[in-house]
Amino acid sequence: MTTTDPNCLFCKIVAGQIPSKKVYEDEQLLVFHDIHPWAPVHVLLIPKLHIASMAEVGPEHAALLGHMTALVPRLMRELGVTNGFRTVVNTGPDGGQEVYHLHMHAMGGPRPWLKG
Template sequence: MNRAIFRAFPLLLSANTSNRLRHCVRAMSEVEKAREAALHKDVQANDTIFGKIIRKEIPAQILFEDDEVLAFRDVSPQAPTHFLVIPKRRINMLENAEEGDGALLGKLMLTAAKVAKQEKLADGYRVVVNNGKDGCQSVFHIHLHVLGGRQLNWPPG
């Protein structure tokens, strides 16, 4: 489905229905991205887009950085405020995290809370981890999505 359909039939779709259809179209492309990424998850090594951001090979709007974690704005925000929190050391998927990764995974959550406060999300926010193909993980470097700035709907999926 493309944008021409939304322009061709503007009166047939309510604003809410139109927004939901746009979300479905966008979600389908995210599903396709996740399926494609899953085919290459083991060969990506440190050459994911996040590895390039960590190494400063490509730009990102960085919100927080220390020796272990990095937080930056999502390039395709799904809410008024949408940022990612990643470990600088790559863990490709949640199930591949080891016992020794517990402190780092906890630090991701604490960093999410710190940046959410900095971004003035006192009314609330959502923290999401997409894991694996069916979880819509399109970059195989574990990361938290933090979304806020408006009332979020439930259920999300």
């Protein structure tokens, strides 16, 4: 596994080659607003390490996934989501994955949402 993929959209966003509306960044993760939101608040949490999908996650990624998951409640509060939220990780073609770089959707805000 490589740390980046030069053809990956999300690796290009991490590298600053494609702009994003950042919400949060640290040494492991970048979080930004989805350009096609399904909810009033819809952000993507992506690891800076290129992992193509959840199907490629191994025990060595446990801390990274824990960090992603534990960060969501804080970010949702900071973004004004007060009545619950949804987290989704699409995996592979049958799971609806469109960008092959592991990412977690965090969505919240008043219902009804347009999609979902």
